[in-house]
Amino acid sequence: MNRVAIVTGSARGIGAAVAGRLLEEGIDVAVLDIDPPAAERAVAGFDRAGGRATAVAVDVSDADSVREAVDEVADRLGPPGILVNNAGVTRDSLVFSLSPADWDLVIDVNLRGTFLMTQAVTEHMAKLGWGRVVNLSSIAAVGNAGQANYSAAKAGIEGLTKTLAMELGPLNVTVNAVAPGYVATEMTAALAAKAGHTAEEHQARVAATIPLRRVGQPKDIAHLVAFLASDHASFVSGQIIHVAGGPVC
Structure with a gap:
């Protein structure tokens, strides 16, 4: 049975590069995005020499939408064993003028979305007895002026990554985070x-x-994600890997 991957927020940017890279490895990929037409365009633009690709609409911050999307992927491609939590938004502002709505949106999409997607997909991984979760963090997790909401969300993702690695390790599921610059x-x-x-x-x-x-270029991130999603990374879990062109303090 072919391996099946879900990549959220993959209609463009880093997510699209990751989806394309996984397809090159012969993995079937579901392109999940809140923008269905853009997701369809991304799928149409992939080289079909590798795995199969399909576009599925999702709002990662909504539990019902997540469940429906994951069920749809399982019906179309098979049970997902790889999850790349890439979906994210920014609403930058200094804390004095940061609105509660912009705080909630960034936390909901970046952090809540990572939790909801992982919770839904790991049910399939448990049955498979194998899984790979790769979360997209950021060097902003250590703090960045004007990004209190985004930094908090990404720091939360890093803590979630380490906790999930502990909880899911006995199920033969690795969980890592990639933190781009x-x-x-x-x-x-x-x-x-x-x-x-x-x-x-x-x-x-x-x-x-x-x-x-x-x-950095999107492909710089995609190559590392492909490694972490492979059998070559079977003993790598709970790690936060910076991809920033140099050390991150």
């Missing part, structure tokens, strides 16, 4: 525009502060 995506381009810079200008400024003197 600056990666060139639509999200970081939007943040640059909000600051009054072009994406290229902002990337150049950030690259000057990175030891490798470049910003």
Whole structure:
């Protein structure tokens, strides 16, 4: 039986790169996203030389939506044994002007969504006797001015990752987190525009502060996720791995 992966928030950016990389490994991939047309476009753009791909709509912050999406994946592709919790949003603001609604949205999508998806998918992993959960954190988990909500959510994901690794290890399920630094995506381009810079200008400024003197690309994250989702990483669990072009304090 082919392995089946779910990648949330995979209509674009890092999620799409991860989905495409897993497909190259011959894994069947469900592209889950809150934007169904974008998810369908992502699936249509993948090279079909590897596994099968399908698009499924989901709101990861809604428990019913998550259950329905996971059931749909199981019906279409088979029981999922790989979960990549990538879906995320930002609503940046200093704490003085951060609205409760923006706090709730970021926590709900990034942290609650990771919990709900993992809870639903690990039921299938337990039956399979095998599983891989890879959560997307961020170097912002250690704190970043203007991102109290996002930093709190990502720090929560890192704590959740370590706890789940303890709980799910006896079921032969590994749980790890990947914490990217600056990666060139639509999200970081939007943040640059909000600051009054072009994406290229902002990337150049950030690259000057990175030891490798470049910003990350979605494929940099996708390669590591593919490793963590493989049998080669069978003794790696509960780890937070930074992908930032240099050390993270």
